[in-house]
Amino acid sequence: MNELSASSRITYRAVMVRPGVARRIRGLSDKTLAWLFITPTILLLLAINIFPLLWTIYLSFTNYRANRANVPTIWLGADWYRSILTDPDIWAAMQVTAHFVIWTVLIETVLGFGLAYLIDKKFRGHGMWTTIILLPMMLSPAVVGNFWTFLYQPQIGLFNYVVAFFTGRAASSFQMLGDVTLSPWAIVIVDAWMWTPYVMLICLAGLRSIPDYIYEAAEVDRATKWRQFWSITLPMALPFIMLAVLFRGIENFKMFDMVNLLTGGGPGSTTEVASITLKRAAFESWRTGYSSAFAIILFVTVFGLANIYVKALNRVKSR
C-alpha cells in the first residue's frame, strides 16, 4: 500500500507537473499538499454547516428573538430544554411524528420490496412498468401536496369517489383531510404513494446484486422457492432494505413540506409533526431561542437513532 502510493506519487510528479512547478513544490510533503487541497472545502463547510449549528446551540441557551434583535439577550442556561422536555404538546407532536414515521416506513418497505421482487422477475414490459412506478417519486412534494388535496376533496375528489365505489358509502360522507382520525392516515397514504418507488428502487438494486448462479446452486440443492426466498433472497437483500429504511426514516422524521401543504398540522394538532411545531415556534411566534433548543433536541434524537441503526446495519453487512 505504502509502496504503491509512493510509486504513484513519483509518476504523478514526473508526468503531471511541469519541471518548473515540480521544483517549486518539491519542498511540500504529500500531507501538506493534501491539506492544501481540502482546506477550501473545509472552510466552506465550517461556514455554512458548523457555524450555524454552533450558533443555534448558543441561541438555544438564550432568550433571543429574531424579530426583536435589538433587545439584549439573556443567558437562560438549560431552561428551554427543561420546559420542552416536560411540555405535553411537544410529546404529542413527537407521537404524531413517530406514528407517521413508523407507518410510512413500514408500508413503503413492504410495498417497495414486494414491487421490486415482482419487477425483478423480468416479465415482459418490466422496463416500462419500472418507469411508470417511479413517476411519483420524480414529482415535487409541493405538486404532490396540491394534487392530493384535490384527490381528497369530499365532493369532487377521485380518492373519495374510488373508496365510495368499493365500499358503497357516500363519497361526501368522509373527509380525509378534515377528520381527526383519518387525517394522519391521509398523510401516510400520500407519503407511501410518493416514496414507495424510491424504496423499490433500492430494493431492486439489492435483488439485482444477487447473482443467478446462487439460485442455480440452491435449485440443485433442492431448496424450494419459498426456502430460496427466506434463506437467500431476503438475507442477501437485507442490507439494501435496511438502507432504504434508514433513508426514509430520517427523511420522514423531518417531514415538513407535504404535511404543511395537505393539512398544515390540522385538524387541531392531529397531524402536527415535530417540524411543523418547530416552524410555528420559530417563524410564527418568533421564539428563536426556544425553537433552537427544540431543533437541537430533534437533531440529537435523529442523530442518535441513526447511529444505533447504522451500527446494526454494519453488523448485518459483516455477518
Add this chain to the structure above:
Amino acid sequence: MAEVEIVSVSKAFGRTQALSDLSLTIGNGEFVALLGPTGAGKTTALRLIAGLEQPDKGSIRIDGRDVTGDAPADRDVAFVFQQYSLYPHLTVFENMAFALRAPTRRVPEADIRAKVQEIARLLHIETKLDNKATQLSGGQMQRVAIGRALVRSPSIYLMDEPLSSLDAKLRGELRLELKRIQVDLGATILYVTHDQTEAMTMASRIGVIEGGRLMQIGTPREIYENPVNAHVAARLGQPAINLLPAALFGGAPAGAETIGARTEHLTIARGADGDVSATVKRVEHLGDQSHLHLDVGGRPVVTLADPEAGFGAGDVVSLRLNKPLFFDARGWRVAA
C-alpha cells in the same frame, strides 16, 4: 446412485452450437470423465443433466425415468460448479449443510453436523467451518464446493473441474480421496476436467469432447492407445503427441498424411544412423525427466529424455519411429 443416459441431446445458445447430438451413458457406480478443450461444451453437458438448461433436442434419463422436463430439484443430482457458486452470506458449515437442511428431509441436526464435519476433515477445511464463504482462498472455496456435493448421496455427482484451483500436492491427494470415496460409496460421477492425469487415473471411461461433439468414449487405455483421430490423440500424453507430415519419414501406409508420434514411439540416439536426423534446440529439466525440444526438418518435436543422457542444445541426434499412429488428411486414424 443410478444410471444416467443422455440420448442425442443438442443445445444451441443463439448461434453457438454448444452441443450437437451428444449421446452418453454413465452406468450405475461408474466414474466417467469428460475431457476437452475450453468451449467444447463440457459445462453445458453437465448443466443439461442437472436441469439448469433445457435441451433443444434429445432426452435425459435417470434410472430409466425420463427427466428431460423436470426441475433440478426433482432430479436429485449434486453439482460442483466450475465457479464454485457458494452462498456468500453463509458460513462454510451452512454452505455444506444447506442441502441437508431441506424442511422435507428432516435430517436430525446431529447427523448433519457429523456428516459435514466428516467431509470437511476429508477436504482439510475442518478449521474453516465457521468462516464466511467469502473469507476463503480460491482453493478453499473450491473444496467447500466439493464438500457441498459430497455430503449428499444423489443419483449422480456432476463435477465441473473440481480440482482446478488446487496446488499440485493437494490435487494429487484429493484425486485419491475422491476416487476412494467413489469406490466406497459406489457413486456415479460425471467429471469434467482439463487435466489428463485426473482423467487417466480416476475414470473408468473417458469421453473426449470437442466442438460440442463426443469424439470418442472408452477406457483410458483405449483412448490413449487407440485414438480415433488426431484431436483425441492430442488430448492425452505428456508431452503432447507430435503430429508430423508423413513424408518426413518413410514407410507410412496408404492414405496417411500425418504421423502421430508420442514419446514412446520415438527412439533417440546420438549420431546420425536412425531414420531421420534432428537437432536439439532446448532441454527442459523437470527433475526426474527432461523435455527435449527437437528440430526435425524444420518441425518442432517434443519428447522425453533421461536426464542422465546429457543431451544439450545444438547436439545432432537421430530419431527412429516405432509403431507410431497414422492419420489421414482430415485427421482420422489410418490403420498401420
